[in-house]
Each structure stands twice: as C-alpha cells, then as structure tokens.
Amino acid sequence: MNDNINSGLNHFAALSGDYGAKALAPIKENFPELAEFIMGSAYGDIFQRNTIGDDWKEIAIISALISMGQFDQLGVHYVMALSVGMSVEQIKGILLHLTPCLGAPRVISAFNVLLATLEEIDYSTIRQNNI
Structure with a gap:
C-alpha cells in the first residue's frame, strides 16, 4: 500500500474514529479501489495540507x-x-x-x-x- 494511502487512513481514523471506520468499511470491502483513491488523494494529500x-x-x-x-x-x-x-x-x-x-x-x-x-x-x- 502506498505511503499516501497509509497516511490518509491514519489521518481519517484520527479525525473520525469508530464512526468513520464504520462508514468506510463497506467501501473498503466492496470497492477497495475507491477507498484507496479517497484515502490516498483526499486524506493522504489534500486534508493534510496546511493552507x-x-x-x-x-x-x-x-x-x-x-x-x-x-x-x-x-x-x-x-x-x-x-x-x-x-x-x-x-x-x-x-x-x-x-x-x-x-x-x-x-x-x-x-x-x-x-x-x-x-x-x-x-x-x-x-x-x-x-x-
């Protein structure tokens, strides 16, 4: 798994806790490519910028x-x-x-x-x- 995806998953988990994990679970299970895109691009990059x-x-x-x-x-x-x-x-x-x-x-x-x-x-x- 690439660094952005891991970083994104960690960032998402830190912000959303169990509630977010519950929401993300069906996407990760049934459409893992979408979960990887969201975690890598949104949470692994954009959400971690400080602008x-x-x-x-x-x-x-x-x-x-x-x-x-x-x-x-x-x-x-x-x-x-x-x-x-x-x-x-x-x-x-x-x-x-x-x-x-x-x-x-x-x-x-x-x-x-x-x-x-x-x-x-x-x-x-x-x-x-x-x-």
Whole structure:
C-alpha cells in the first residue's frame, strides 16, 4: 500500500474514529479501489495540507455536501468537525448561514443528520479525546 494511502487512513481514523471506520468499511470491502483513491488523494494529500485550518476544511466540506444534497457523508464530517474542536453550536451556525442560499428543506435534512449523528456518538468522549 502506498505511503499516501497509509497516511490518509491514519489521518481519517484520527479525525473520525469508530464512526468513520464504520462508514468506510463497506467501501473498503466492496470497492477497495475507491477507498484507496479517497484515502490516498483526499486524506493522504489534500486534508493534510496546511493552507487552511482543520475547522475551515470541515466548514467547506459540510457546506459543499449540503449544497449538493449529499447527506450520506455528512455524519462523518460532523464527527470530524467536532474532533477538530468545533462545537455543535458552530455547526448549527453553519447550517443557519446556509439556509438563505440553499433553503430550509435542505438545511433541515442536514440538521436531522446532525441529530442522528449526535445520538450515535458519545460527544463528550470526542471532545475529551479529540478522537
């Protein structure tokens, strides 16, 4: 396995913990080439660059996913946002600021994913351990 893929897997695991591992498992098992591409290119390269902070990276990705109506990956990025120090209130602030541009129905869907994600994870553990 190439260094970028290993580095990407480590970076992804550090940010998303068990929640991310659970989300990635079916991709790794059924479409390993896609998992290698994502881990090598996104997490092994782009996500490790320092041009913007980790919180800004998650703001950008959360906003992009919601604007595209791609809610399946939101949970992982909510967990990552929390693990890099963002608060639930800040994530809700992102959602609120997207509402005039994207509309309430899309933001409500994104908020429902946030609620479901918070129910599934132990938020206090993320904040204490930074995953």
